[in-house]
Amino acid sequence: MFRRRRAPDDFASEIRSHLELEVDRLRENGLSQDQAEAAARRAFGNVTLAQERYYEQGRWLLMDHLRQDVRFALRLLARTPLLTAAIVATLALGIGVASAVFSLVHAVVLRPLDYDDPDSLVQLFETGKREGGEADWVSFPNFRDWRGRNDVFAGMAAYRFSMLTLTGAEGAESLLGLECTDRLFSVLGVEPLLGRTFISGEDRPGRERVTVLSYGLWRRRFAADPGVIGRVLTLDGQPYSIVGVMPATFVFPNTVPGDRIVPRELWIPMRRSDDVEDRGSHNYWVVARLASGVSLDRARTVMRTLADNLARQYPQSNKDFTVTVLPLKNYVAGPARQALLLLLTAIGAVLLLMCANVANLLLSRAEARRREMAMRQALGASRGRLVAQTLTESLVLALGGATGGLAIAYYATGLLVRLAPQSLPRIQETTVDAQVVGFMVLVAGCVGVLFGLAPAFWGSCVNVQQALKEGGARVSGGGIGARIRQALVVTQLAVAVMLLVAAGLLLRSFVRVTTLDLGFNVSRVMTAIVNLPPARYGDPAKQVLFFENALRRIQTVPGVVSAAGSDSIPLTAINNQGSFVIEGRPAPPPGVGGPHANRPHVSAGYFETMGLRLIEGRLFDARDRGDSQPVAVVSDLAARMYWPGVSPVGKRLATEWADGRPVWRQIVGVVQATHHFGLEAPQKAEVYVPHQQSPTPFMQLVVRTQGDPAALIDPIRREIAALDPDQAAFAFQTMESLLAEASARRRFETALVGAFAVLALLLAAIGVYGVMGHMVMQRSREIGVRLALGALSGDVVGMVLRSGLRLTVAGVAAGLAGALALSGILRSFLFSVSSLDPLTYGGVAVVLVLVALLATYLPSRAAARLDPLIVLREE
Amino acid sequence: MSTRDRSDRDPLVQGTLDLLILRTLVFGPEHGQGIARTIQQTSEDVLLVEHGALYPALQRLEAQRWIVAEWGTSSNNRKARFYKLTPAGRRHLARQTTRWRRMATAIGRVLGPETSGG
Numbered sequence: 001m002f003r004r005r006r007a008p009d010d011f012a013s014e015i016r017s018h019l020e021l022e023v024d025r026l027r028e029n030g031l032s033q034d035q036a037e038a039a040a041r042r043a044f045g046n047v048t049l050a051q052e053r054y055y056e057q058g059r060w061l062l063m064d065h066l067r068q069d070v071r072f073a074l075r076l077l078a079r080t081p082l083l084t085a086a087i088v089a090t091l092a093l094g095i096g097v098a099s100a101v102f103s104l105v106h107a108v109v110l111r112p113l114d115y116d117d118p119d120s121l122v123q124l125f126e127t128g129k130r131e132g133g134e135a136d137w138v139s140f141p142n143f144r145d146w147r148g149r150n151d152v153f154a155g156m157a158a159y160r161f162s163m164l165t166l167t168g169a170e171g172a173e174s175l176l177g178l179e180c181t182d183r184l185f186s187v188l189g190v191e192p193l194l195g196r197t198f199i200s201g202e203d204r205p206g207r208e209r210v211t212v213l214s215y216g217l218w219r220r221r222f223a224a225d226p227g228v229i230g231r232v233l234t235l236d237g238q239p240y241s242i243v244g245v246m247p248a249t250f251v252f253p254n255t256v257p258g259d260r261i262v263p264r265e266l267w268i269p270m271r272r273s274d275d276v277e278d279r280g281s282h283n284y285w286v287v288a289r290l291a292s293g294v295s296l297d298r299a300r301t302v303m304r305t306l307a308d309n310l311a312r313q314y315p316q317s318n319k320d321f322t323v324t325v326l327p328l329k330n331y332v333a334g335p336a337r338q339a340l341l342l343l344l345t346a347i348g349a350v351l352l353l354m355c356a357n358v359a360n361l362l363l364s365r366a367e368a369r370r371r372e373m374a375m376r377q378a379l380g381a382s383r384g385r386l387v388a389q390t391l392t393e394s395l396v397l398a399l400g401g402a403t404g405g406l407a408i409a410y411y412a413t414g415l416l417v418r419l420a421p422q423s424l425p426r427i428q429e430t431t432v433d434a435q436v437v438g439f440m441v442l443v444a445g446c447v448g449v450l451f452g453l454a455p456a457f458w459g460s461c462v463n464v465q466q467a468l469k470e471g472g473a474r475v476s477g478g479g480i481g482a483r484i485r486q487a488l489v490v491t492q493l494a495v496a497v498m499l500l501v502a503a504g505l506l507l508r509s510f511v512r513v514t515t516l517d518l519g520f521n522v523s524r525v526m527t528a529i530v531n532l533p534p535a536r537y538g539d540p541a542k543q544v545l546f547f548e549n550a551l552r553r554i555q556t557v558p559g560v561v562s563a564a565g566s567d568s569i570p571l572t573a574i575n576n577q578g579s580f581v582i583e584g585r586p587a588p589p590p591g592v593g594g595p596h597a598n599r600p601h602v603s604a605g606y607f608e609t610m611g612l613r614l615i616e617g618r619l620f621d622a623r624d625r626g627d628s629q630p631v632a633v634v635s636d637l638a639a640r641m642y643w644p645g646v647s648p649v650g651k652r653l654a655t656e657w658a659d660g661r662p663v664w665r666q667i668v669g670v671v672q673a674t675h676h677f678g679l680e681a682p683q684k685a686e687v688y689v690p691h692q693q694s695p696t697p698f699m700q701l702v703v704r705t706q707g708d709p710a711a712l713i714d715p716i717r718r719e720i721a722a723l724d725p726d727q728a729a730f731a732f733q734t735m736e737s738l739l740a741e742a743s744a745r746r747r748f749e750t751a752l753v754g755a756f757a758v759l760a761l762l763l764a765a766i767g768v769y770g771v772m773g774h775m776v777m778q779r780s781r782e783i784g785v786r787l788a789l790g791a792l793s794g795d796v797v798g799m800v801l802r803s804g805l806r807l808t809v810a811g812v813a814a815g816l817a818g819a820l821a822l823s824g825i826l827r828s829f830l831f832s833v834s835s836l837d838p839l840t841y842g843g844v845a846v847v848l849v850l851v852a853l854l855a856t857y858l859p860s861r862a863a864a865r866l867d868p869l870i871v872l873r874e875e
Numbered sequence: 876m877s878t879r880d881r882s883d884r885d886p887l888v889q890g891t892l893d894l895l896i897l898r899t900l901v902f903g904p905e906h907g908q909g910i911a912r913t914i915q916q917t918s919e920d921v922l923l924v925e926h927g928a929l930y931p932a933l934q935r936l937e938a939q940r941w942i943v944a945e946w947g948t949s950s951n952n953r954k955a956r957f958y959k960l961t962p963a964g965r966r967h968l969a970r971q972t973t974r975w976r977r978m979a980t981a982i983g984r985v986l987g988p989e990t991s992g993g
Contacts, residue, residue, distance in 0.1 A: 014930070014955075014956045017907075017908075017949075017953060017954055017955045018906070018907045018908040018911075018955075021906065022908050024951055043911075044925070045928065
């Protein structure tokens with residue numbers, strides 16, 4: 001519409017020229033200069049109006065108004081610095097914290113994985129039908145059948161973690177490596193930085209040993225030498241030639257069992273091991289890529305049918321298992337996904353509360369400015385102009401909030417990353433990125449427009465005459481504004497109740513988790529890993545000798561109470577799950593599983609060192625040598641599962657076969673079951689076997705001390721090196737820190753939701769305080785009259801408290817109802833606490849009512865102290 | 876009390892003034908004061924145009940590209956902004972004139988041949 005831009009000056013000179021021409025004409029007709037000028041003006045009409053109309057049609061107006069509005073807004077905001085600071089700070093805090101949480105969720109859950117077409121990648125599990133249906137690892141024979149018998153996957157690869165000892169001129173070093181089948185890299189669709197990845201068939205026995213290095217290992221051990229391809233590494237005493245180096249961005253897998261923070265250093269083709277023919281040994285992970293055009297649902301159907309066929313074919317090992325197909329993305333984010341989405345919801349609620357509070361503050365501002373609005377309307381400001389003005393103010397506030405929020409977001413993101421359990425996958429990659437900033441700007445904009453509009457419309461609905469007459473400050477106690485504010489406060493209270501209920505339930509779960517009887521004693525115990533290379537320690541007798549000597553040496557370190565070892569200690573996610581057979585029951589043929597248990601191979605003294613309680617019989621001791629009667633100790637859970645109602649002591653079982661025949665072990669004792677697989681994971685049966693009778697080259701040392709366990713690191717290292725300089729103890733961690741890590745995620749979630757809930761409570765209290773204080777101010781005349789007529793200050797306090805209580809009860813009731821309705825969502829986050837826990841609900845209600853009453857009490861006291869003389873004179 | 880009287884923005888009146896301006900410009904470029912004077916004279920002082928009301932109309936017509944303006948010098952050597960009819964404006968005038976004539980005839984018929992002065 002404004003195609004032609006013409007400066008207002010130009011228009012003014014046109015009008016001037018018009019008037020001059022008219023004066024000229026009138027003077028020609030014989031009028032004097034003065035008369036002519038007056039007549040010309042009369043004929044022209046209202047010059048200012050003409051100019052104004054011209055001006056309003058141009059775009060000058062918009063620009064001018066904007067500039068004016070912004071200037072005016074800034075001036076106004078500066079005049080009430082406390083209120084302005086409160087609003088900006090509230091907004092900044094809300095936006096900043098929300099952005100930080102969003103950044104975290106984005107990094108861990110939302111961001112796509114760094115593989116080719118990550119959406120078609122899936123993780124496959126065998127899922128036990130028996131044990132609550134949880135996802136389990138895959139046995140190698142099943143993987144082979146899955147790979148060979150389906151057409152829904154373009155590729156499938158199995159892998160497992162492998163501790164590799166790298167030896168060389170720089171000394172011995174233990175690395176976390178990955179053994180994988182040949183197609184892993186092509187399934188992921190990744191290219192190496194240097195050289196090549198594995199070629200087809202490279203995982204078959206008898207092929208040359210090759211390895212692909214991680215970027216980190218290449219930099220650290222080879223100084224990023226581009227000529228590294230073709231060089232030979234010694235891993236576990238075997239030569240491996242380097243064929244490739246992966247780029248820095250490549251991480252696979254993203255998760256490490258047991259949430260331990262260990263870099264993945266290198267990849268080697270799958271090595272030969274005994275369990276590749278055992279369908280009962282679930283020791284492998286499987287990743288696969290969907291063939292193009294195949295949906296997840298179809299893949300699930302096909303795999304389930306395949307699993308049913310395998311269950312019919314191998315009922316002994318497979319009848320209790322089916323297959324789970326999970327998008328890799330969800331698998332990586334894992335349990336963190338749900339938790340982070342919960343956090344996002346919580347922070348959304350807090351953000352809502354912040355908006356409500358700011359809206360409340362703005363509403364009271366608008367209310368206080370009613371008279372000003374009325375005045376401006378009387379002076380000719382249009383309604384649109386008033387709306388624009390109020391909107392500008394809100395946007396200026398929102399902009400201030402967004403700027404502050406950005407600063408807080410940067411700080412809070414860093415803080416969150418430091419506080420968060422480091423086991424959260426991809427957490428270290430959290431940054432405040434463009435998407436997050438976009439999200440923040442969106443939030444700020446919405447918030448600005450949202451509560452810009454409410455006061456604006458409401459302010460512009462003012463009845464000019466009434467507002468001016470009534471003096472502005474004390475209009476309509478029960479007006480629309482008051483009702484909106486009350487509704488806002490009730491909403492705030494309700495949201496606060498919901499958050500507090502969630503926090504309360506999480507807190508109770510957390511207490512349950514941390515007071516759990518673990519079955520062992522974690523204090524003052526150091527753990528470490530020693531992994532003997534098969535090349536030099538292939539002989540089981542050498543393994544036994546090494547660990548016996550190592551433990552004997554460590555035992556002599558000053559302060560050590562006892563030292564022991566096991567190939568799988570609790571909470572490290574290292575385990576030795578597999579099948580065993582019970583004498584006298586239908587024995588399954590070799591290679592097919594039966595009863596299932598975690599089967600730690602432990603040294604004598606392990607139970608004592610860990611503090612595992614003996615329930616029946618005896619523990620392993622010096623009698624149990626390699627050549628003595630084979631024995632076993634089972635957990636009470638295993639006893640209940642497999643020998644219900646009878647004592648297993650004296651019964652026989654077998655975990656191994658020699659020459660195709662089971663090696664029968666006599667059960668000599670029953671110990672308390674442990675939470676081996678994590679605090680919240682279901683417990684599994686345990687069958688302990690003496691290390692001397694069933695040696696392994698891999699041991700986790702557990703050393704109990706009288707002093708600080710951290711002081712044991714150097715002595716243990718020294719003793720191992722003294723025994724064999726090519727061996728290294730690594731992954732030192734105290735049992736206490738393992739326990740802390742095991743509950744870290746829950747602690748983090750509980751702390752954050754708790755913090756949000758407290759914030760919500762605070763905001764709701766401020767909201768109640770604001771509304772009640774405002775009510776007292778509005779009704780000061782009525783209160784003054786009451787006091788003048790003889791009401792006692794107690795009556796006034798009671799009156800205010802009652803109206804505060806009405807709001808509180810409404811808010812708490814709504815919140816409890818909401819919490820009950822949404823309790824289902826929380827159920828999966830709780831641990832042995834009902835999502836309807838009456839103690840939590842009741843406690844929250846009591847706390848909230850008390851806080852709200854306190855927030856009401858202060859204004860009620862102010863009301864009681866009003867001086868009727870002053871109040872009434874003010875009118 | 877509002878100082879704004881918006882009845883002059885009535886479309887009929889607006890349309891009428893637009894038409895009169897365009898009609899005046901048929902005889903050649905003219906400045907604002909000249910247009911006002913011409914309308915007053917040719918309507919034999921029946922139509923009393925407040926000169927100020929002319930300018931929003933001129934601006935509107937300019938925006939529609941029915942007229943274009945240029946600063947120039949008046950016959951008595953004063954600087955003035957001269958308006959000129961564009962071909963589009965001329966076409967618009969022709970269309971509107973026909974419409975007006977038809978409407979005037981129709982109104983005349985409704986009101987009858989005899990008018991009581993007024």
